[in-house]
Structures are given as structure tokens and as C-alpha cells.
Amino acid sequence: MPDINAFLMLSGTMFTIGLMGVILRRNMITVLMCIELMLNAVNINLVAFSYRFASLEGQIFAIFVITVAAGEAAVGLAIIIQLYRLKNTINVDEAHELNG
Amino acid sequence: MEAVMPHIPFVIFFIVGTIAIASSLLVVAMRNPVHSALFLLLTFLCVAILFVLVGGEFVGAVQILVYAGGIMVLFLFVVMLINVRHLPDEKMFSAYWMGAIGVGLGVFILFVSLVRPGAYRDPVVNAKGLRSYQTSVRKKVVAADGTVTRKRVRRTRTVGNSEAIGMQLYRDYLVPFEVASVFLLVAMIGAIVIGKRELEVDEEEITPAFILERAAEEKRVKELSGA
Numbered sequence: 190m191p192d193i194n195a196f197l198m199l200s201g202t203m204f205t206i207g208l209m210g211v212i213l214r215r216n217m218i219t220v221l222m223c224i225e226l227m228l229n230a231v232n233i234n235l236v237a238f239s240y241r242f243a244s245l246e247g248q249i250f251a252i253f254v255i256t257v258a259a260g261e262a263a264v265g266l267a268i269i270i271q272l273y274r275l276k277n278t279i280n281v282d283e284a285h286e287l288n289g
Numbered sequence: 290m291e292a293v294m295p296h297i298p299f300v301i302f303f304i305v306g307t308i309a310i311a312s313s314l315l316v317v318a319m320r321n322p323v324h325s326a327l328f329l330l331l332t333f334l335c336v337a338i339l340f341v342l343v344g345g346e347f348v349g350a351v352q353i354l355v356y357a358g359g360i361m362v363l364f365l366f367v368v369m370l371i372n373v374r375h376l377p378d379e380k381m382f383s384a385y386w387m388g389a390i391g392v393g394l395g396v397f398i399l400f401v402s403l404v405r406p407g408a409y410r411d412p413v414v415n416a417k418g419l420r421s422y423q424t425s426v427r428k429k430v431v432a433a434d435g436t437v438t439r440k441r442v443r444r445t446r447t448v449g450n451s452e453a454i455g456m457q458l459y460r461d462y463l464v465p466f467e468v469a470s471v472f473l474l475v476a477m478i479g480a481i482v483i484g485k486r487e488l489e490v491d492e493e494e495i496t497p498a499f500i501l502e503r504a505a506e507e508k509r510v511k512e513l514s515g516a
Contacts, residue, residue: 190298190299191298191299191302191303194404194405195302195306196339196343197400197404198400198401198404199306199309199310199339201397201400201401201404202310202397202400203309203310203313203332204396204400205393205396205397205400206310206313206314206316206317206393207313207317208392208393208396209317209389209390209392209393210316210317212383212385212388212389212392212393213317213382213383213385213386213389214317214381214382214383215380215381215382215383216322216381218322218325218364218367218368218371219316219317219319219322219325221364222316222322222325222326222329222364223316223317225329225356225360226313226316226329226332229332229333229336229356232336232340232348232352233336233339233340236339236340236343236345236348237343239343239344239345239419240343240344240345240416240419242418243416243417243418243419244418244419245418245419245422245453245454245457246457248345248347248348248419248450248454249454249457249458249462251340251345251348252347252348252351252454252458253465253469255348255351255352255355255356256355256469256472256473257469257472258356258360259355259359259360259473259476260472260473260475260476260477261476262360262363262364263363263476263477263479263480264476264479264480264483266363266364266367266480266484267479267480267481267483267484268483269367269371270367270370270371270484271483271484273371274486279371281383282383282384
């Protein structure tokens with residue numbers, strides 16, 4: 190079985206990639222995808238520590254994180270659709286003023 | 290064969306982890322959001338395999354059902370609904386790319402320094418805890434002088450991962466579970482209210498004729514049935 194440090198390094202790398210994507214990309218849909226990537230990296234951490242301590246709490250927290258991610262994606266995509274209708278763009282740099 | 294067996298989880302971890310990191314890099318690097326979404330799907334599937342590897346079968350199944358089945362379809366729907374033209378000479382990255390690389394490097398160094406080799410080393414893991422839950426049973430105890438007493442005895446039942454998670458979720462985490470359901474309801478109503486389009490008066494010109502005809506027909510039917 191791989192050491193838990195291997196899982197922590199993997200999730201740290203994935204989290205860093207997601208964070209850089211959130212700051213780097215200009216397309217708002219891709220930014221939302223990178224946020225999902227970061228939540229997934231956190232989930233790897235939770236489940237790996239649940240294995241390390243042989244306790245189910247980590248897995249239950251991972252399920253709650255998945256629930257919150259689903260709600261967040263739904264509301265975020267609705268906001269993106271509405272922004273596209275109002276401004277005809279989904280570019281982060283051009284959407285700096287949120288007052289209609 | 291005996292010599293190879295203990296190394297199989299290592300091999301699976303390194304192959305799947307490499308695919309996960311490579312595809313998450315491609316999520317950031319792809320120009321077309323549809324390609325990004327498909328590489329995100331690959332990342333989700335690899336993460337589900339990793340969950341199963343560390344004894345989280347139920348979380349892996351939920352990951353595939355909710356992420357790969359639900360959230361991914363939502364993303365692809367929105368990407369295809371919006372249909373932005375992607376000009377090849379359009380800038381893909383924002384103007385803050387130097388700051389982004391600095392922040393990424395800083396966070397990565399922070400993680401590497403936090404995860405020292407051997408910091409959480411414990412090779413003997415009793416994975417049985419991930420498949421069992423506690424119950425208490427009443428037990429009749431007959432003492433030496435004939436008096437009968439009943440007392441509660443805690444007992445650990447080893448079942449499957451899904452059943453253990455279910456018992457823990459509905460017994461110890463019932464209130465967070467209900468709060469999560471209310472949260473999902475709020476998110477659903479919020480998404481509907483935000484995403485709803487208000488019909489404007491001048492929109493009748495661009496509405497296709499058959500929709501207007503159908504609306505008029507429905508109005509007529511409603512009047513007739515109401516009369």
C-alpha cells in the first residue's frame with residue numbers, strides 16, 4: 190500500500206494546479222472546473238486520512254464536500270448563463286462590474 | 290506471483306496518480322472548454338479509483354455518480370448552450386500570469402514542506418474500521434447467586450463499507466445530513482431563479498412564429514375550457 194504521504198503529495202499537486210487555473214484562466218467555465226478540481230484534491234486528502242486512522246468520519250466529510258460541490262456548480266453555472274445573457278461574454282476580465 | 294502481489298497497489302497508485310495529474314494539467318491548458326470538461330471527467334474517474342484503493346468504495350461510487358454523471362453533464366450543457374467562439378489568436382490566460390505562477394509555487398512549496406517524508410508513517414493500518422460499525426445489545430447475565438441482571442454490551446459488527454457509512458450517516462450525522470438536503474433545495478431554487486429568463490415586450494419579434502401560434506392556441510383552449 191502506498192504511504193499516506195504519497196496521497197498527500199498527489200492531492201497537494203492537484204490543488205496547486207486547480208489554484209493556478211483559477212487565477213490564470215480567463216474563461217469563467219474553466220475557472221469553475223478548476224474549483225471542482227481543488228475540491229476533489231481536498232476529497233483525496235480526507236479519504237486518505239480516513240484510511241490512515243481507520244475511521245469513517247473522513248469519508249462522510251467527503252460525501253458532504255461532494256454535495257456542496259454539486260450545489261456550487263449549479264448556482265455558478267446559472268450565474269454564468271445570466272452573465273452571458275447580460276454582457277455577451279464569459280470572460281473574467283471583462284466581467285468586473287457585476288451591477289447590471 | 291507471491292512476490293508481485295504486495296506491489297500491485299503501488300503500481301496502480303502511480304499509474305492512476307500520473308494520469309490524474311496529467312489530465313488536471315490539461316484541464317487548465319486546453320483552449321476549448323469542451324476538451325477541458327472531458328479531461329476533468331478523466332480526472333474524476335482517476336480520483337474515484339484512488340478512493341477505492343484506500344477503502345472508500347462508497348465514496349468512489351458517489352464520486353462517479355454525482356461528479357461524472359451529474360456535474361459533468363451540467364458543465365457540458367452550459368458549454369454547449371453558451372457556444373462562445375474561440376478565436377485562435379485570442380488570449381487564453383489572464384494578465385496576472387506572473388502572480389499566478391508565484392502563488393502556485395508558494396503553495397506547492399508549502400505543501401511539500403508540510404508533508405515531510407515519514408511525518409504520518411504508520412504502515413500497520415487496520416482497514417476493518419472502514420467496514421464496521423458499533424451496536425449495543427442487551428445481554429442477560431446470570432450471577433453465581435442466581436440473580437439475573439441485564440446489561441448493555443457494545444459490539445462491533447463488520448459488514449461492508451456502504452452499510453457502515455449508512456449506519457454512521459443516519460445515526461451520528463443525521464442533522465448535517467438533513468441540513469445538506471435543505472442546502473440542495475436552496476441551491477436548486479437559487480439556480481432556477483438566477484438562470485430564469487424574463488420575457489421582454491420587444492422579444493415577440495424574435496420569437497419563432499410557431500411558438501407564438503402555439504401560445505395563442507393554448508390561450509384559446511384555456512378560454513374554451515374555462516367557459
